[in-house]
Amino acid sequence: IFPEEDIFLFNNVLDFIQNNYDKNYYPINVLRQAAGCESDSDLLKLVRYFCGAHSKLFNITYCYYDFDGEEIPISAECYYNALISDISPISLLSGREIDDFDVNNISFYCILNVK
Structure with missing residues (x-):
């Protein structure tokens, strides 16, 4: 409820x-x-x-925007760890920690799940 x-x-x-x-x-x-x-x-x-x-x-995508504005996908766990503990997220593309992490560049967006 x-x-x-x-x-x-x-x-x-x-x-x-x-x-x-x-x-x-x-x-x-x-x-x-x-x-x-x-x-x-x-x-x-x-x-x-x-x-x-x-x-x-919705389908959700958690991401980090680097200083060039390029979107780097990250996991939900990395998103919350970054927000709560200021831990640098790990890129889902490279498997490496994001350099020069700035919590202000972390975000997410949703896509309507319709077919």
């Missing part, structure tokens, strides 16, 4: 998707706009719900 506030955010996202059916790329700023949430914890709760076993509405 979810708190009423969470259900409100979930419904906001579903309404946004319905009203923007041509959109399938959902970076953090669009997810915030869609849900109408401001807190990081609400945003992560929303993403966990819609990307998890409950829904699978």
Whole structure:
């Protein structure tokens, strides 16, 4: 059972998707706009719900943007370790730790899981 506030955010996202059916790329700023949430914890709760076993509405990609703006995919575990403990993430492409890590360059985005 979810708190009423969470259900409100979930419904906001579903309404946004319905009203923007041509959109399938959902970076953090669009997810915030869609849900109408401001807190990081609400945003992560929303993403966990819609990307998890409950829904699978979205596919999520965790990534790091290097200083050239190039996207480097990372695992969910590396994403959370970087945010919580400031541990440099490991690139899924090279298998090596990301050089000159800056926590401000870590991110994620969701893709609407429709066929």
